[in-house]
Amino acid sequence: MVNTGTIIYEPGSSANNKTGSWRVFKPILDKEKCVMCENCYIFCPEGCIQEKNGKFEIDYDYCKGCLICERECPVKAIKAEREEK
Numbered sequence: 410m411v412n413t414g415t416i417i418y419e420p421g422s423s424a425n426n427k428t429g430s431w432r433v434f435k436p437i438l439d440k441e442k443c444v445m446c447e448n449c450y451i452f453c454p455e456g457c458i459q460e461k462n463g464k465f466e467i468d469y470d471y472c473k474g475c476l477i478c479e480r481e482c483p484v485k486a487i488k489a490e491r492e493e494k
């Protein structure tokens with residue numbers, strides 16, 4: 410039997426596939442340090458960084474821990490912590 414992995418059969422259904430369980434490292438966003446440059450929002454491949462009430466927040470249901478946001482933040486407002494399971 411072939412393992413179908415993460416193939417998406419229904420167009421537009423990827424929001425149902427929560428990728429947060431893949432994480433080894435968890436990005437933590439310090440809202441006090443954040444200068445709202447939008448780099449993390451633009452570069453996040455999961456589209457899971459959203460602005461809420463004038464601050465950016467990470468939706469951990471979909472963050473897969475790639476840490477691109479940490480690398481792209483110009484003021485080091487995002488730090489990686491090892492995920493607790």
Ligand code: SF4
Nearest residue numbers: 453472473475476478
């Ligand atoms: S770690 Fe990756 S998936 Fe998670 S918020 Fe940062 S860029 Fe997005």
Ligand code: SF4
Nearest residue numbers: 443444446447449482
């Ligand atoms: S990249 Fe850093 S400074 Fe820019 S919006 Fe994201 S957390 Fe804030």
